[in-house]
Every structure is written in C-alpha cells, then in structure tokens.
Amino acid sequence: MQGELKLCPLCGSVATEVTKGISACCSNDNCVLCEPMDINEWQSRPVEDALIKQLDRANLVTNNLLELSTLVDHKFVRIKDILGKIAEMEVTIILKDGTVINSGELARDGIETIMN
Ligand SMILES: [Zn+2]
Numbered sequence: 001m002q003g004e005l006k007l008c009p010l011c012g013s014v015a016t017e018v019t020k021g022i023s024a025c026c027s028n029d030n031c032v033l034c035e036p037m038d039i040n041e042w043q044s045r046p047v048e049d050a051l052i053k054q055l056d057r058a059n060l061v062t063n064n065l066l067e068l069s070t071l072v073d074h075k076f077v078r079i080k081d082i083l084g085k086i087a088e089m090e091v092t093i094i095l096k097d098g099t100v101i102n103s104g105e106l107a108r109d110g111i112e113t114i115m116n
Pocket of ligand 1: 008009010011012013026027028031032033034
C-alpha cells in the first residue's frame with residue numbers, strides 16, 4: 001500500500017492499518033466497517049474516483065466558459081467603442097442602389113443590438 005489510508009467511506013473516521021500492508025478497518029467501533037478488510041479494497045473508491053474525475057472535467061469546462069465569457073465581454077466593449085466612434089462621425093453613405101445610410105444611425109442601431 002502506498003500513501004496514507006483513506007478515511008472511512010461511511011462515517012469519515014480515520015482508518016487503522018490492522019496488519020501492515022495487508023488489512024485496514026475503520027477506527028470507529030460503532031461503524032459497520034470496523035472489521036479488518038483487505039487494504040487494497042479499503043483504498044479502492046471507484047465511485048468516488050469517478051465522481052472526482054467528473055468534477056474535474058466540470059470545473060475545466062466551467063473555467064473555460066468563464067474565460068471565454070470574459071473574452072466575449074471584452075470584444076463587445078471594443079465593438080461598442082468602435083460603433084460609438086462611428087456614430088460620432090455622422091457620415092452619410094449612398095450605396096449604388098441609391099440607399100442612403102447614416103453612419104450615426106447605423107452605429108447607434110448596432111450598439112442597441114449589442115446591449116439587448
Ligand atoms: Zn467508519
């Protein structure tokens with residue numbers, strides 16, 4: 001057996017190594033697991049290990065989403081700043097088909113779209 005004995009999976013008490021490297025049990029005499037058992041079985045926590053792995057993956061996804069959210073927020077702030085500058089210019093653009101576009105109105109519409 002390598003490392004420290006894990007805590008009792010049922011009551012959380014400290015484990016006792018009954019026979020070094022062979023058997024362990026819960027130190028709580030009122031616990032169901034107070035009888036010596038194979039130390040490898042004691043140390044084996046497949047459900048707990050699987051849940052820890054799942055939690056690690058969930059934390060990784062959460063952290064990536066938070067990082068992405070921050071990047072997107074910065075992009076929106078930058079786009080809003082650019083649209084604000086365009087809005088200040090109040091340039092009129094006449095397209096080939098005759099459509100008249102006012103840069104100020106267009107930018108203000110863009111800002112409104114971003115904010116909603
Ligand atoms: Zn116990």
